Amino acid sequence: MTLKKVKVLFGILSILIITLLLPIGANSTESLVMADLIGLKEDYEANENDTLSIPIIIQNVSNGPIQTIKCDIQYNESVLFLESVEVGDLTNGWTILTGDNVHSITLTTPDSSISIRNGSSGNIFNLHFNVTGNAGDTTAIYPEDIDMANTANLHGSVLSTNKTVDINNKKTTVPSEDDSSGNGGSGGGGGGATGEEFENIASKHAQVSKVAAGEDVRYEFSEDDIDLMTIQFTSLSNEGQTKTSVEVLKDTSALVDSSAPGKVYQNLNIWVGNVAFDEDDMEDPVVGFRVSKEWISDNDVEPSSIVLCRYNDGEWTQLPTEVIGEDKDYFTYESETPGFSPFAITAISQKEESSANATSGLNESLEEIMKEKTDNKTESKSNETPGFGVLLTCGVLTIIALLTRKKN
Structure with missing residues (x-):
């Protein structure tokens, strides 16, 4: 075989290889997991000191199914405090992890059977906030740095929606009963x-x-x-x-x-x-x-x-x-x-405190006297003066009554 023929065959082989690889590259691009958007569906209003639950939704999944979703939630921390995060309708049974920065959220399915399927739309997780801002405050809230992975571990990103939370001045007056x-x-x-x-x-x-x-x-x-x-x-x-x-x-x-x-x-x-x-x-x-x-x-x-x-x-x-x-x-x-x-x-007042202490001390003394009386009674009944125990008890109770009256 001449050198010219070898070159021709090598050229044909190169064209065939490139032709075969092009669909693979195209398919890889097409296989990147996608969705129309991830984010909030609407704007929100809240009152001072309210609790506020906000669902994060995904729309029209393609090139799935999705097995992992990661994102950072951005908002003004002086207006809202993120109390907790829980799974949504589409991620029921998934695991939620938050990093050292609670804004960072990762959702992972432990079982491919509960992945998010192509064409799916719905709630992927819920944010539970406490409103810490004042009337007139407002904050944008949105996910960013979104990363999704499908069963082939091919990653993709998605457009996020930017919505707001406005704080109203609707504090309800509750009069004190006392x-x-x-x-x-x-x-x-x-x-x-x-x-x-x-x-x-x-x-x-x-x-x-x-x-x-x-x-x-x-x-x-x-x-x-x-x-x-x-x-x-x-x-x-x-x-x-x-x-x-x-x-x-x-x-x-x-x-x-x-x-x-x-x-x-x-x-x-x-x-x-x-x-x-x-x-x-x-x-x-x-x-x-x-x-x-x-x-x-x-x-x-x-x-x-x-x-x-x-x-x-x-x-x-x-x-x-x-x-x-x-x-x-x-x-x-x-x-x-x-x-x-x-x-x-x-x-x-010092008077109230000292009176309380005196009454407490007198009650303790009464207990000691009654205990001593009981002990003495068992030792010798013959030396006991008739009616003395009754008189002693009445005397102590009278002193307590006088102290209580003086306190009042």
Whole structure:
């Protein structure tokens, strides 16, 4: 075979190879998983302190079935707090993973039989937010960096939709049933996700702050219907964006077994982070609050008698409290607390405290006397003066009655 013939055959063979490879390349391109869009279907409106659930949808899947979806959700963290993510109708049975940044979401099917089929449209996951912004705030919300993979592990991207969430000023005023328990309350009443009775919540407030190990964390509240002003502590762990919720109550919390001691100015529930973030993850927690001078005057109590009480392990504890300032309408205070739970701002006078201690001590003495009387009775009945035990008991009960009358 001459060199010329070899060249001709080699050229023909090259053309055949290229011709065969072209369809493969075309098929690879055509096999990239696709969809018309992934994102929000519409704009949303919400009220201050609301909860908001937003479905993320996919439309018209092609070159599937889809087995993995990854994306980042973008929104303004000062307006919305992402509480949780759950699967949608098309991903029921899938696994959801969120990275260190909760914005990053990955959905994976454990079984190819529940992949998202070609032509499918519907909800792929749901975002559950708490509204932390104020009336007039707005935020865009959309997925980006979307990546999808099909059963052949061929990846594709898709157009995302950009929608908005607007915060309205529709706070519902809820009058307090007992003015002596505080200034009265307004708006934004919430539901009992914390276990508190819905009807007992006068208003609900939330703030979000970054929590990092070794750093001081501070939450501030400035609404008129809440007298809690600040919550601060030093974090011992990395928690990322962490929400603090405060429920201003109309009456004693449904989570406690008894009313706080003294004259109650305001009942509160304070929750920081989730159940995994507790007092072991923080140090030096301090709560700042205020009390109306008008309330102090109307209830005939001293500014120095104001204390913050915390309910924990079945009992109320008076926390170290000091006055740190005042203006024309309020005294401001700070209290050190070992943790967060139901609280009450109360006025406890020294007279009330000493009387309570005296009564408690007298009750203990009565128990000791009765025990001693019983022991002596078993040792010698012959030396017992007739009727002496009855007289002794009546005398002690009379003293208790006199002390109680004096206290009142």
